[in-house]
Amino acid sequence: MAQAKPGLARGFGKTSRRDAWWVQSAATAVVLTLFIVYATWAAFQNANYWHDNYLSPFYSPEIFGQSPHRWFGPKPGWWPAVLPFSPALIILPFPALFRFTCYYYRGAYYKAMWADPPACAVGEPRNAYTGEHGWPLIVQNVHRYFLYAALFFLLFLWHDAWKAFWFPIQQMSNYNPRGQNPFPDVPVKFGVGLGSLVLLLNTSLLTFYTLSCHSLRHLVGGRRDDLSKSPRSLLCYTCVSGLNKNHMRFAWFSLFGVMLADLYVRLVASGVIKDIRFF
Numbered sequence: 001m002a003q004a005k006p007g008l009a010r011g012f013g014k015t016s017r018r019d020a021w022w023v024q025s026a027a028t029a030v031v032l033t034l035f036i037v038y039a040t041w042a043a044f045q046n047a048n049y050w051h052d053n054y055l056s057p058f059y060s061p062e063i064f065g066q067s068p069h070r071w072f073g074p075k076p077g078w079w080p081a082v083l084p085f086s087p088a089l090i091i092l093p094f095p096a097l098f099r100f101t102c103y104y105y106r107g108a109y110y111k112a113m114w115a116d117p118p119a120c121a122v123g124e125p126r127n128a129y130t131g132e133h134g135w136p137l138i139v140q141n142v143h144r145y146f147l148y149a150a151l152f153f154l155l156f157l158w159h160d161a162w163k164a165f166w167f168p169i170q171q172m173s174n175y176n177p178r179g180q181n182p183f184p185d186v187p188v189k190f191g192v193g194l195g196s197l198v199l200l201l202n203t204s205l206l207t208f209y210t211l212s213c214h215s216l217r218h219l220v221g222g223r224r225d226d227l228s229k230s231p232r233s234l235l236c237y238t239c240v241s242g243l244n245k246n247h248m249r250f251a252w253f254s255l256f257g258v259m260l261a262d263l264y265v266r267l268v269a270s271g272v273i274k275d276i277r278f279f
Contacts, residue, residue: 103214167189
């Protein structure tokens with residue numbers, strides 16, 4: 001009986017699978033495309049990205065800008081005149097590249113958008129395989145460095161989540177001088193709004209997504225190849241591995257979470273909806 005030669009190209013889309021293998025890839029392509037379109041649109045708006053103590057995660061940390069959350073002044077002098085200015089354009093490339101180079105997302109968009117392959121056991125539109133050892137995919141190896149940036153950004157997102165529970169008031173007598181004030185010159189009081197919970201949920205999901213990263217396991221494991229020689233490194237590696245089992249879920253939940261947080265702040269800031277204050 002004749003046998004198929006190993007590695008023989010079967011042609012794009014050819015497979016012996018009888019299930020609807022294309023559904024997952026198609027859904028992934030649609031969701032990722034919609035998110036990219038929305039995030040790009042939101043980043044260039046440079047408006048309605050903050051409301052009182054709420055700041056969109058797409059714009060955090062706001063290094064330059066027009067809101068009270070900014071670190072320095074408005075548009076910097078070195079900004080190219082031909083490029084529209086937005087505070088989001090300064091910081092968004094870092095979390096974007098963290099996701100783009102993520103081990104899980106690589107497998108997702110390689111299948112969904114590059115058909116490499118379209119799905120398991122399905123023929124792809126190319127006969128050769130070069131992997132990530134050649135240009136341009138070799139740049140995926142910078143993922144660990146964007147992990148460091150993501151961990152750094154989490155500090156600011158948690159600070160924003162904390163600020164989201166402190167609402168500006170008019171009475172100076174209610175000012176708490178112990179550091180809870182998100183705005184140096186504005187008296188605030190503690191409260192809970194729907195936006196507070198939205199920003200808290202978003203930051204929590206982003207934290208789980210970041211802490212379940214494959215590269216973080218290697219980092220907390222002391223960057224060792226043999227963990228049996230270091231019980232402490234093995235313990236840290238095992239803890240992160242527990243989160244890593246749900247990395248795919250955290251990747252998707254945090255993707256929707258960060259978009260929902262920006263959308264909620266945007267709708268409140270533009271007056272389309274009113275923030276619900278529980279107390």
